[in-house]
Amino acid sequence: MRIIRSLRLTMRPWEPDDAAFLLDLESRWQTVRYLTPDPTTMATLGEAAASIVRRRAVDHPVHGIWAITLTETGQLLGNLLLKPIAVSSGIARPAPVEVGWHLHPDAYGHGYATEAADAVLRDAGERGLQFVVAVTDPRNVASQRVCRRLGFTECGVTHGFYDADYLVFEKSLG
Numbered sequence: 001m002r003i004i005r006s007l008r009l010t011m012r013p014w015e016p017d018d019a020a021f022l023l024d025l026e027s028r029w030q031t032v033r034y035l036t037p038d039p040t041t042m043a044t045l046g047e048a049a050a051s052i053v054r055r056r057a058v059d060h061p062v063h064g065i066w067a068i069t070l071t072e073t074g075q076l077l078g079n080l081l082l083k084p085i086a087v088s089s090g091i092a093r094p095a096p097v098e099v100g101w102h103l104h105p106d107a108y109g110h111g112y113a114t115e116a117a118d119a120v121l122r123d124a125g126e127r128g129l130q131f132v133v134a135v136t137d138p139r140n141v142a143s144q145r146v147c148r149r150l151g152f153t154e155c156g157v158t159h160g161f162y163d164a165d166y167l168v169f170e171k172s173l174g
């Protein structure tokens with residue numbers, strides 16, 4: 001998987017040595033509560049290691065799951081994903097590509113999620129991706145602010161993805 005850089009950040013593949021950080025990040029209810037319809041916290045280093053293997057397996061010319069790091073220090077900050085979304089059961093439409101983000105609470109409030117997503121979407125646009133969606137739990141106002149800062153269009157709450165009600169945002173990259 002490719003490395004993508006922005007002004008302050010380096011988005012790179014997750015490495016086996018990142019397991020302790022990933023566990024710290026995803027063992028927090030604050031991190032996972034809005035990530036999926038049925039959120040669970042990560043509990044062990046073994047789960048983190050297995051998750052890193054799965055993240056690294058998304059090896060694709062455009063899609064990916066990256067660790068967000070601060071270029072100057074190498075500090076791990078969070079996760080950025082770009083991959084086809086799960087369309088709700090019974091809905092016949094091709095899966096659009098989803099962009100998603102989560103940061104360690106110590107990294108909130110610096111614009112890192114917006115900067116990381118902007119860089120990955122610019123890179124994906126240059127590689128031919130034309131359209132992305134982002135879905136947010138209706139209560140997740142912090143993530144909705146990220147969508148708006150990135151220039152996404154708000155499309156209302158639908159049951160179209162993950163068999164759940166999400167506030168959907170979309171953006172054309174072309």
Ligand SMILES: CC(C)(COP(=O)(O)OP(=O)(O)OC[C@H]1O[C@@H](n2cnc3c(N)ncnc32)[C@H](O)[C@@H]1OP(=O)(O)O)[C@@H](O)C(=O)NCCC(=O)NCCS
Binds near residue numbers: 035100145
């Ligand atoms: C969603 C989430 C990533 C947003 O984090 P965030 O720090 O608010 O978002 P950004 O990294 O884009 O930072 C933007 C904030 O930094 C501030 N900021 C400070 N310095 C900045 C800079 N140099 N550049 C840009 N913004 C800056 C902005 O003012 C903004 O704060 P505001 O929204 O209160 O105005 C974070 O809340 C999170 O990880 N939540 C848990 C996981 C989650 O729910 N993920 C989304 C699932 S859909």
